[in-house]
Amino acid sequence: MKESKSGIILLWMLFVPTTPAYAMHISEGILPFKWAALWFVVAAPFVAYGLYRLKKLSTVDLSFKPLVGLMAAVVFIISCMPIPVPTAGTCSHPCGTGISGILLGPGISILITAAALLIQALFLAHGGLSTWGADIVSMGVVGSFAGYLTFRALRSMKINMAIAGFMAGLLADWATYFATSVELASGIRGDSPFMPLFWKLLIAFIPTQLPLGILEGAMTAGMVVLLYKKRPDLLVKMRVLKPEEAL
Amino acid sequence: MELFSDHFKKNHVLSRIDARVKLLVALVLLAMVLSYRGFAFPSLVTLFCLFLCIMMRIPLRALVLRFSEPLFIAAVVLFLKCFYSGEDALFSVDIMSLRVVGHADGLIEGLLIVSRIIGAVSVVAVLGFATPFTEFMAGLSWFRVPKGFIEILMFAYRYIFVFFEDAQVIYQAQKNRLGYSTVRRGLNSFGTLAGALTIKAFDHSQSTTVAMVQRGYDGAMPMLRHKPFKSSEVVASALFLVVMGVVWKM
Numbered sequence: 001m002k003e004s005k006s007g008i009i010l011l012w013m014l015f016v017p018t019t020p021a022y023a024m025h026i027s028e029g030i031l032p033f034k035w036a037a038l039w040f041v042v043a044a045p046f047v048a049y050g051l052y053r054l055k056k057l058s059t060v061d062l063s064f065k066p067l068v069g070l071m072a073a074v075v076f077i078i079s080c081m082p083i084p085v086p087t088a089g090t091c092s093h094p095c096g097t098g099i100s101g102i103l104l105g106p107g108i109s110i111l112i113t114a115a116a117l118l119i120q121a122l123f124l125a126h127g128g129l130s131t132w133g134a135d136i137v138s139m140g141v142v143g144s145f146a147g148y149l150t151f152r153a154l155r156s157m158k159i160n161m162a163i164a165g166f167m168a169g170l171l172a173d174w175a176t177y178f179a180t181s182v183e184l185a186s187g188i189r190g191d192s193p194f195m196p197l198f199w200k201l202l203i204a205f206i207p208t209q210l211p212l213g214i215l216e217g218a219m220t221a222g223m224v225v226l227l228y229k230k231r232p233d234l235l236v237k238m239r240v241l242k243p244e245e246a247l
Numbered sequence: 248m249e250l251f252s253d254h255f256k257k258n259h260v261l262s263r264i265d266a267r268v269k270l271l272v273a274l275v276l277l278a279m280v281l282s283y284r285g286f287a288f289p290s291l292v293t294l295f296c297l298f299l300c301i302m303m304r305i306p307l308r309a310l311v312l313r314f315s316e317p318l319f320i321a322a323v324v325l326f327l328k329c330f331y332s333g334e335d336a337l338f339s340v341d342i343m344s345l346r347v348v349g350h351a352d353g354l355i356e357g358l359l360i361v362s363r364i365i366g367a368v369s370v371v372a373v374l375g376f377a378t379p380f381t382e383f384m385a386g387l388s389w390f391r392v393p394k395g396f397i398e399i400l401m402f403a404y405r406y407i408f409v410f411f412e413d414a415q416v417i418y419q420a421q422k423n424r425l426g427y428s429t430v431r432r433g434l435n436s437f438g439t440l441a442g443a444l445t446i447k448a449f450d451h452s453q454s455t456t457v458a459m460v461q462r463g464y465d466g467a468m469p470m471l472r473h474k475p476f477k478s479s480e481v482v483a484s485a486l487f488l489v490v491m492g493v494v495w496k497m
């Protein structure tokens with residue numbers, strides 16, 4: 001019984017992307033024009049920073065651009081695992097930005113997220129063109145920086161790879177949904193005060209975000225540990241590990 | 248992944264229109280829908296876009312898939328606004344000794360957001376259905392979207408399908424070996440699956456680069472060349488936007 005329960009949960013999470021239940025992030029049209037525009041303005045310097053990093057790194061390594069594109073495909077697939085949050089009027093999902101932040105740095109991770117979000121918005125109605133800026137800020141900027149900084153801070157304290165990866169994934173996920181709640185509350189509140197709606201949205205995310213954050217943490221830890229055991233050379237190449245730390 | 252299918256994009260007048268023109272018209276319409284304070288304009292746009300979808304013979308299943316989640320989200324926003332915001336009580340319902348009050352002003356505010364969501368989703372749906380990905384990328388490059396970003400999009404689009412199949416194969420293999428028999432094993436397997444995809448991304452990036460360098464890749468991918476704008480398309484689009492602008496102003 002226990003077996004079948006856990007199997008069903010994870011099987012559902014993996015097979016939802018193969019079924020056509022498409023939608024997540026902040027939905028197209030939900031933010032009024034001025035709020036949608038504001039989030040584009042907020043996202044722009046971070047995307048510019050990502051492009052600057054991409055240009056710099058791809059001039060010394062021709063395979064860097066393909067790598068970033070392929071990581072965007074991985075993030076796309078990871079973030080296509082929707083879990084409905086009926087109380088918040090949206091869907092939830094693992095973000096995958098924690099791991100891309102850890103491996104490629106927050107600047108490149110923002111670009112990866114922006115690319116995955118644009119494809120989802122155009123062809124799957126996940127998120128939207130008008131909410132692209134807001135989604136870049138919450139998933140790309142907040143998620144990537146939270147994951148990257150947490151991982152770096154914990155590693156500098158000599159915390160082991162699995163725990164650092166877990167915490168990075170967990171906090172990247174929770175920080176993303178904190179930011180999403182801010183964006184949603186400010187966008188749809190109308191003339192109502194901001195804080196009550198913000199708390200309602202934050203609480204509404206809890207039923208899925210608490211377990212999902214843990215899942216994202218476990219996923220990030222699993223990925224980092226797998227890379228550490230099987231391909232430490234990749235972690236050295238991405239400067240996640242020093243050469244002497246590799247097995 | 249069905250929605251990625253390009254099969255209904257090929258032989259229709261809309262799919263033959265220059266991607267730049269479609270993109271520009273869609274962005275202007277989107278801005279109009281988002282900045283409109285009322286139901287009329289977004290509803291008109293929705294009806295028009297649905298008409299276009301029918302004209303393009305988009306399969307009903309694809310349309311339902313495309314709209315199902317935004318409609319669900321719209322319904323929940325309506326519920327939230329009606330019951331959690333506003334002051335003018337419109338009706339009340341007693342549910343297990345709990346009185347739930349619906350507000351007229353909240354309902355109207357909710358309906359405004361709903362019409363905006365459906366209008367905006369309709370515009371982007373038509374754009375997505377009528378524009379093949381490569382043409383869309385070429386259109387973006389004309390709008391001066393940085394080339395590096397467009398290249399990332401093209402790599403990502405190409406490999407989504409590859410990784411999707413890989414993920415399914417890995418998942419089946421894990422499942423057959425009881426990789427999801429307990430929560431702990433399941434989480435471990437899930438992490439391994441994601442990690443394996445990441446390793447594949449690294450490995451494929453190396454082999455792809457080697458293959459591309461052999462074909463002359465020097466760090467920049469060629470884009471589709473832009474044909475000159477067709478004056479008929481430009482004039483028709485401009486007229487369409489003027490008409491929509493007049494309706495928007497009314």
